[in-house]
Amino acid sequence: MAFPAGFLWGAATASFQIEGATTADGRGVSIWDTFSATPGKTLNGDTGDPATDHYYRYADDIALMKRLGLGAYRFSIAWPRIQPDGKGKINQAGIDFYDRLVDTLLENGIEPWPTLYHWDLPQPLEDDGGWPARDTASRFADYAAVVYAALGDRITNWATLNEPWCSAFLGYALGAHAPGRQEPASSVAAVHHLLLGHGLAARVMREHAAQSGYELNLGLVHNQTVVRPHTDAHADVEAARRIDGLRNRLFTGPLLHGAYPEDVVADLAGITDFSFVRDGDLHEINQVGKLDMLGINFYNPSWVAGSAEGIPASALEDGENSHGGPTPWVGAEDVVFVHHGFPQTAMGWEIDATGLSDVLLRLAEEAPGLPLYVTENGAAFDDEVDQNDGAVHDTERVSYLNTHLRAAHSVIESGVPLHGYFAWSLMDNFEWAWGYSKRFGIVHVDYETQQRTVKDSGWWYSEVIRSGGIPDTSDIPGRP
Ligand code: FCB
Numbered sequence: 001m002a003f004p005a006g007f008l009w010g011a012a013t014a015s016f017q018i019e020g021a022t023t024a025d026g027r028g029v030s031i032w033d034t035f036s037a038t039p040g041k042t043l044n045g046d047t048g049d050p051a052t053d054h055y056y057r058y059a060d061d062i063a064l065m066k067r068l069g070l071g072a073y074r075f076s077i078a079w080p081r082i083q084p085d086g087k088g089k090i091n092q093a094g095i096d097f098y099d100r101l102v103d104t105l106l107e108n109g110i111e112p113w114p115t116l117y118h119w120d121l122p123q124p125l126e127d128d129g130g131w132p133a134r135d136t137a138s139r140f141a142d143y144a145a146v147v148y149a150a151l152g153d154r155i156t157n158w159a160t161l162n163e164p165w166c167s168a169f170l171g172y173a174l175g176a177h178a179p180g181r182q183e184p185a186s187s188v189a190a191v192h193h194l195l196l197g198h199g200l201a202a203r204v205m206r207e208h209a210a211q212s213g214y215e216l217n218l219g220l221v222h223n224q225t226v227v228r229p230h231t232d233a234h235a236d237v238e239a240a241r242r243i244d245g246l247r248n249r250l251f252t253g254p255l256l257h258g259a260y261p262e263d264v265v266a267d268l269a270g271i272t273d274f275s276f277v278r279d280g281d282l283h284e285i286n287q288v289g290k291l292d293m294l295g296i297n298f299y300n301p302s303w304v305a306g307s308a309e310g311i312p313a314s315a316l317e318d319g320e321n322s323h324g325g326p327t328p329w330v331g332a333e334d335v336v337f338v339h340h341g342f343p344q345t346a347m348g349w350e351i352d353a354t355g356l357s358d359v360l361l362r363l364a365e366e367a368p369g370l371p372l373y374v375t376e377n378g379a380a381f382d383d384e385v386d387q388n389d390g391a392v393h394d395t396e397r398v399s400y401l402n403t404h405l406r407a408a409h410s411v412i413e414s415g416v417p418l419h420g421y422f423a424w425s426l427m428d429n430f431e432w433a434w435g436y437s438k439r440f441g442i443v444h445v446d447y448e449t450q451q452r453t454v455k456d457s458g459w460w461y462s463e464v465i466r467s468g469g470i471p472d473t474s475d476i477p478g479r480p
Helices: 031-036 052-070 092-107 125-128 136-152 164-174 184-212 233-257 262-267 281-288 354-366 396-414 432-437 456-467
Strands: 008-012 071-074 111-115 157-162 217-222 227-229 293-299 302-303 372-377 418-424 441-446 451-454
Touching: 008 111, 008 372, 008 456, 052 092, 052 456, 071 157, 071 418, 092 111, 092 136, 111 136, 136 157, 136 184, 157 184, 157 293, 157 456, 164 184, 164 217, 164 233, 164 372, 164 451, 184 217, 184 233, 184 281, 217 262, 217 372, 227 233, 227 456, 233 262, 233 302, 233 372, 262 441, 293 354, 293 451, 354 396, 396 418, 396 456, 451 456
Parallel strands: 008 071, 008 418, 071 111, 111 157, 157 217, 217 293, 227 302, 293 372, 372 418
Antiparallel strands: 441 451
8 A cells, every 4th residue: 555656754743732841931921821820721730841841852852753754744833932922022042943943854854844823822912802803813924924034944834723623612612722711702703813814924924935935835724524414314414514614614615715604604693793804804815825735634523413312321422512511613502422433532532534534535626636734643542651661552543543544545546635644743742621641642751751752653653654655553663
């Protein structure tokens, strides 16, 4: 099972999840610093310190990437390191860190794939209203201009936002992510201002690229998934339409087609009238922000039903169903999420790789020719270092990666322009509200000693990269 020549193999991380050093060298405070320091917001009160101490260990981490054979590294840039107040004053020491990171990657033959915003909004901007406030989109463009001017000479592939669905709906509706607000109308305004921020950032980056002759391949990372009706009953099909609207089409509508989907706007009529959309905004998002590529983060498919009636309580997905409480699914509070009997990861997410192929096939049809990348894919399991041989035998993760890579391979065979794959994550890290309790890495991190141990999945993935195909999962080639 060979992948096309030139297929890009990478691994991904995000600034707040790995860097630590949250007060070093002039870094400002982000909404995740504030949120994680608030009692009860993260499991065990975990915060972004010291995370995996990557701010100081980046050179060793890059050496490890090289050892694994990674062709690309997807990371994010911490806005509060670049502009501690979220606007105005630039912190040169913050830029210097990413300068060193990028240079070291390039010296090691690893392509840097930065994302400008992976959720660590500078707190002062949240104090001014956060993403529900239009001004934040302009501040984001200013920040993008600063970063691009500093690093654009060495980096071709850029993503503006990571998973704006999470920023908007987990941050401002469910409140389980920073900044922890529970304001349905604000969450929809946040969607628009995030997308507008993408467009405004694209404008300044493209202008800079044109003037300086830099090559720029600009995209955005979206966590599109497949939403399947629990049964073919009308109420379930309708539930799937609504959740697909909120999770997928509310984003691909403006980005790929220049309009918010009419049915989603109608579904949300009781929440917001979309009066935050001004003339020209959709042009900015869809034309100026036209995607050169789209990154897809995929973990699991969803099954939904119109109501819980007749569904055993044990089949209802706890984390997704609001039971009358706050929910990210604004305007669709009555929809329930149902387990379909697949094995689950430590997150309780069901493992079904056909979800990945369905997502990619749909996007290839919806946006013909648009280069696609899987920018995150992976799974959390309760890994342990084996006391006998010092290895981490994460057989379930090997199997997860194996089935999902096979799904990726199958869609390439059917003509989908999928050009690369990034495992989430390079190493165990701060998994947001779950703190350090959920391990997604292909490299294990001992948080007491900061020791890195490549897991079996890491060695297996390394062999995928080396051979350009999918090896057997029964032995783990490469493990010393
Ligand atoms: C995605 C996030 C990433 C990580 C994985 C598990 O939603 O982009 O930071 O937390 O989920």
